[in-house]
Amino acid sequence: MNVAEFGLERWFDKYEHDADIMLAESGIRSLDASRFDLDPGTLGYVIPTNGDPEFRAEVGERYDRSAEEVAFTCGTQEANFLAFTSLMDEDSHAVVVTPTYQALHAVPEAVGSVTRVSLEPPEWELDVDAVADAIRPETEIVVLNNPNNPTGRYHPQEKVEAVYDLAADADAYLLCDEVYRLLAAEPLPPVASLGEHGISTTSLTKAYGLAGLRFGWIAGPEDVIEGALQWKDYTTISPGIVGQHVARQALGADEDEILTENRELAADHRDRVRAFVEDHGLSWHDPVGVNGFVSVPDGFDDSEAFCRTVVEEESVVLAPGSMFGYDDYFRIGFGLPTDELEEGLARVGDCIERHRA
């Protein structure tokens, strides 16, 4: 099994450590650990290894599903990986809506085969007929990321349901990576609650600001969860016990406060970046979440040339659209603290104007 190099991770690895400002982080700024009780008691494995049954039952209620239909994972990354490895083999096929987070097509491409269905710029609309055309008899899984990374497009409920129906008719699953869902002002029902063919993956990384917990889950039909757990014995065995302990607090009494605070920050920062986009004559789809996919300014050959110039001249990291297959866009993440965002935007703006002249 060969997997493609993760382009964006390699880009970050090259530039993030030495740069002053990270304007390409895709989640909301991190919460301080002092906000939580950090003592889970003894530091053993989580037993049972798929997560505390009572806590899984609570999470399952969010999907109208039981404790057995949820498994805790180390982030959405592991949840997606386990879904692909459990559902696919070399003869199976996935339909993946792109552009998207690279892992969502690279892993199924490594396991089996993939047909990519492109969202249509500039509004990145989901073409349900194109998904229907891409589905084959051997299709096991249709993959969506909603709200979408990198475009910030939030596909409406009727389209998600139409894609769900297509997957169900083909006896396949719709897997929706919903890691940005709770940053929406009005989150749609999760896909795992739509019926037997729905699988949701998510974590506390992007919407809660708790990436370092490495705490996420997969929710879906019991046989899918069983298949995922069979692989999990070989990946991380159990979720981290500190992660589970803090996740209980973040999803419990603290949840409303955390999400309200984070949504307010996201909305305020979206306004600031919208003004930046307009001031510099750029364009984007007004995003949900904390990522925007913005047109590359005049004066630069392509997205990588632009992002390289910005990091070398201004010490600000952006994400080239080429990492998502679009050379004329860059991704900006606006979930970071406000003063850093303002400083980053000012530096990028200076660079744009200097090269336009």
Ligand SMILES: Cc1ncc(COP(=O)(O)O)c(C=O)c1O
């Ligand atoms: C769509 C999507 N899924 C998953 C991940 C990985 O997140 P986690 O920290 O939950 O593993 C990311 C990170 O950027 C993402 O954008």
